[in-house]
Amino acid sequence: MAKKKQIIKLNKKHNGKEFKSFFHFVGKIKPATRFENNIRVNQPYLEERETSNGNTMRKLLFVIETADHNDLEIQLIGFPQDKAYLYSQSEGKSYAIDWKDRTNKDKYPNDTYHLIETDWDKAERIGSILKDGKWMEVKGKYEFGSLIDSEKGKINFKRRIVNDAEPIENGQEIKAGKATIVDKYVTDFESEEFKEVNFVSMQIGINSTYQEEEGRETKINAYFLDYGKEKSTPYEVELDVPYVEPEGDNISLADAFTKLNKFDFVEVQGRDNNRAIFSEVEEETDVEDDPFASVGEENTVSRTNRTITGTDKGVKVHSIVNGTYMKDLLTEEEVTEKPKNNSENNPFKEDDKKDKEDNKENNDDNKSGNPFEENKNEDPFADEDDPFKGM
Numbered sequence: 001m002a003k004k005k006q007i008i009k010l011n012k013k014h015n016g017k018e019f020k021s022f023f024h025f026v027g028k029i030k031p032a033t034r035f036e037n038n039i040r041v042n043q044p045y046l047e048e049r050e051t052s053n054g055n056t057m058r059k060l061l062f063v064i065e066t067a068d069h070n071d072l073e074i075q076l077i078g079f080p081q082d083k084a085y086l087y088s089q090s091e092g093k094s095y096a097i098d099w100k101d102r103t104n105k106d107k108y109p110n111d112t113y114h115l116i117e118t119d120w121d122k123a124e125r126i127g128s129i130l131k132d133g134k135w136m137e138v139k140g141k142y143e144f145g146s147l148i149d150s151e152k153g154k155i156n157f158k159r160r161i162v163n164d165a166e167p168i169e170n171g172q173e174i175k176a177g178k179a180t181i182v183d184k185y186v187t188d189f190e191s192e193e194f195k196e197v198n199f200v201s202m203q204i205g206i207n208s209t210y211q212e213e214e215g216r217e218t219k220i221n222a223y224f225l226d227y228g229k230e231k232s233t234p235y236e237v238e239l240d241v242p243y244v245e246p247e248g249d250n251i252s253l254a255d256a257f258t259k260l261n262k263f264d265f266v267e268v269q270g271r272d273n274n275r276a277i278f279s280e281v282e283e284e285t286d287v288e289d290d291p292f293a294s295v296g297e298e299n300t301v302s303r304t305n306r307t308i309t310g311t312d313k314g315v316k317v318h319s320i321v322n323g324t325y326m327k328d329l330l331t332e333e334e335v336t337e338k339p340k341n342n343s344e345n346n347p348f349k350e351d352d353k354k355d356k357e358d359n360k361e362n363n364d365d366n367k368s369g370n371p372f373e374e375n376k377n378e379d380p381f382a383d384e385d386d387p388f389k390g391m
Contacts, residue, residue: 016232019203021142026197027066046127060123067196068189069276078119086113144235216243218254265329267321277310
């Protein structure tokens, strides 16, 4: 009998579930901006500075535009560590080396070992190739967080953390693993041949779902379980499932999600949005004694302006991964965490924007930098009845 593939990673110390997320974007690079003295100011792609507690920090920050006016902010923060880690594929072993010796191959056990790139070094490598208007392919994962603000209450947020970034050229093939997703990528948003590369994959546990009467889009309030020292840390995540009219006797994905119950699990795929919505607004003309006021529409043309009327934000779910749905996977204990009052480090206060990144890194439980916190346990969960079978 074939071995069942493990879907969810389990922490090898406390056996807590740890969900996975992934993004793959291709687009044009531009600087991120922040308000400074009520003026939007471009931020440096790479910054190195001392934090409030005396640590040295490297911050990588940029925006990738995956389609016309769909601007997604990407970041990475790295600190020097006590140790760096090497790995030998042939020996199947890892090796901890002093931080200062991480690039000195004379200190390696043998020539089969290679350095696992640290966030500190990765930030510098990627930052050195970023340039305004450059087209790049970017891959990474999501990190989630929450804080309690004295005025707004609980605020949930997410960050896109880059794992790798490479330049691309017009006409280049774009792959996802071994599969080709675009034969010839066109670096021109206005071209009819342009195809957006904007892919998100995320494992989620269900808290609740709600389908809107108008448009029938389904809102998902979900849990994302991430690394924690004593137990996995739960975060609240919001996603949307657009309604698409199904074919034949199938049901829509948006309708299927309404059948899920609290603590169910599924892996979803979709697209990340921070997309400006435009409308053509007709210019109003009010000229006194206008001799053309009574001329018919067939003989007049109105001038229009393209105006931003809103923003489409958040992850839109377009599919689920077959075989990942599991009923009643989570427990109340797994998704409950005592809220922390971090209002003094509110990332939504422009005055405290630099403390936003500091707060995340300085309170991270996993500060060892060890990339080998993996677990080889088999998936202990059996298949359940699948509400997506009728799609």
